[in-house]
Amino acid sequence: MKQALWPQLIELVKQHVKPALGCTEPVSVALASAIARHHLSMTPDHIDVKLSPNLYKNCMGVIVPGTGVAGANIAAAVGALGGNHEGGLEVLKDLLPQTVEHAKALVAADKVSVSIANDCHKALYVEVTLTANGQTALVIIEDGHINVTTIKRNDKTIFALAEKAAIESCDLIKSQGISFKDIFEFSLHVPFDDIAFILQAKTLNNRLSEEGLQNVYAMQIGKNLQAQQQTGLLDSGLLSNIIIRSSAASDARMGGAVFPAMSNSGSGNQGIAATMPVVVVAEKFAANDDEKLARALILSHLSAIYIHLKLPALSAFCAVSTASMGAATAIAWLITGKYDVAEKAITNMIGDISGVFCDGASSSCALKVSTASATAYKAVLLAMNNSVATESDGIVSQDIESTINNLCYIASQGMQHTDQLIIQTMYEKHKSKQQPV
Template sequence: MNAEYSPLLMEWLKREVTPALGCTEPVAVAFAAACAASYLPSSCESIRGFISANLYKNAMGVTIPGTSVSGVALAAAIGALGGDAQKGLQTLQGISGAVVGQAQELVAAGAVAIEARDTADFIHIDLTLQAGEHCCRVVVIGAHTRVVGLYVDGAPVTIPQAGDGDQQRELAGFTVGEAFRFISQIPAAEIAFMLEAARLNMALSAEGRQRKYGLNINGTLAAAVESGMMSNDLMSAIIINTVAASDARMGGAAVPAMSNFGSGNQGITATIPVVTVARHLNVDDDTLARALALSHLVAISIHARYTRLSALCAASTAAMGAAAGMAWLFSRDLKAVNSAIINMVSDVSGIICDGASNSCAMKVSSTVSSAFKAVLMALQQSQASANDGIVGEDVEQTIDNLCRLVVRPMAHTDKEIITIMASK
């Protein structure tokens, strides 16, 4: 194992693969409000401030976890009245119906005013909570729970090291090949913690199959299998298992997901297809841990090359991680892994993110279907070439080409998407 990369990739995994309850954008708003509320001597009476337009896009329509309601103002009010900032991305764990009712009353009274602003950082939250004569302002920038400013009654206070607050240091990027070597050579016991991703996300999938959440896309597909309109095969199992977790997560299930790069949907997409294939192949836990580590690392490697929030549906890049993990399970071959990723870039390089909502599960179904198709092609040594669209000479150039589109021209697409959503 190359010592230069082993600690780095392990740090990436431990930083970016973390439990999260519900869609992380409304949770980020709730976290900021809960953090500020913890410094007030009495219950919050009003909330004022702004959040970045990108964060607003992903927080405005999705169901707040543990509730049946949605909205940025309600996310802030629920966080302020009942959230626990010490739980980071699980701030809203255990929220009661009574708290939701109180939050609705606060919003209905006009005591919560949060606007969307164009900001330099895609994740930017600036909220001030008032209780009597006292107030607390909290500023979150760069990551969903990274507090960079905290002021009580106008005076700055020491920032607590909660959530991502201790993760200010930038980490160097890495290649797919480096991720492959890492998972191939590291002792399995050192990445056994990746099995928790399988446990959490498969439990969320089970929840989504047991109850109807959101658009219940997994139920639609399962009914199609039962009626013979779809085949009862491995691809169907991959899609249904993965979409069930996304249905539940976007529909407000009070069950945590193991996230990837700050997103539960990305964590779900990077995890469940790999677990489903691993069970099909009946591999042991050590093998599953390696496959999951590769999937999550590839997803991280790709997403680290563009902004955390963007016009690109990041489930597509997380599914590229899943394609890598599945290809490895079938072949143990780096060439097959690279080919699967290249095939996916050629197939689903332009799915837009039009905000977090129940329809995200539809995009998840499309991306994991593409991932398995890309793996099947790779196993037959069929790969899109540099003559095909944005595909480059190798996997790294192909990924860079995709991310170039996200960072440059799709930045304008993102602004137009936000304009359309805000005008509805």
């Protein structure tokens, strides 16, 4: 065990696991807009938004919290008119109804323009320019959802992010040779007091799940499947409950609920996928043991981060799958306590759902959460009986590290053309319907 690195691993989790109100792509737009408004010091009469293709894709179909409508245009408008410029991923936490109505009027008057940034090669890029009375304020966020790199007022640069002196997350993993097994051992032995903060993931994501089961959001996947339990068409076992409670949280989040999710790697759905299956299983096997739950959650979230660091911030690959691999790791530990079962479970998942692609943030994300959560539990059950995909099966390799690297290499390099076709298809669909983004 690399015990000297434990403090850095804890900071890694804190960096990548944060509360987020609403889908983080339109929220990133809202944050850039709120910061620009702070520096403009007056209400804008026009907002211009330029986005990377992937971020554009993820703003098309998801409801912006507190507004009831989807799109980067409404996100930019409410951010400028009522966003908290210091709120980070909770920039829209305190929106007022009159602010929302003002923002909708601004959009309806065609005062908010949204386009794909020319020659943008970054996965995550937001550029927002506010204009009022001949004055302008521009903010750029790139590479991370809250990573502001440029602020300009009237074309004069007032902030430019200097090169970071601290070791980047992925460099920590690479340079120190941290392995999947190191993460497993860390999660089991790190002092409980140092990781107790992760219990907030249960609090936030469980509240979203309850909200999704009690009220009408998006596709109501969790709510409708729970209703099928009452008809007898779906059992009331552990697998069904994992699917229902996980998808209900995603329903609420993607449907515009005004409760934050605990995110993972910049995604609320990834945070839900890394949390809710673990919570459901822990309720059965760990009862009220907060320490055991905290260790399971830190194992799940850190495993998800470990895999996701090998991926682009946004791509054609649905990273709910890798977040659920974190959940599978934790579930395997909760039930068996064995590392080899966790390793086999992840191998099974890579042999199963590695081809799920991301076609933008929308209500149907809850479908993918339900699929990935179910696969996580199934993968563990198979691993417990030593049923595991082998190196003769597809991209599965001779060891867990090579298998993870194979998956991430294909997702990073091999799915670029797929990504372009997905974005083109979605853009043409929305263009034909003349829907705002």
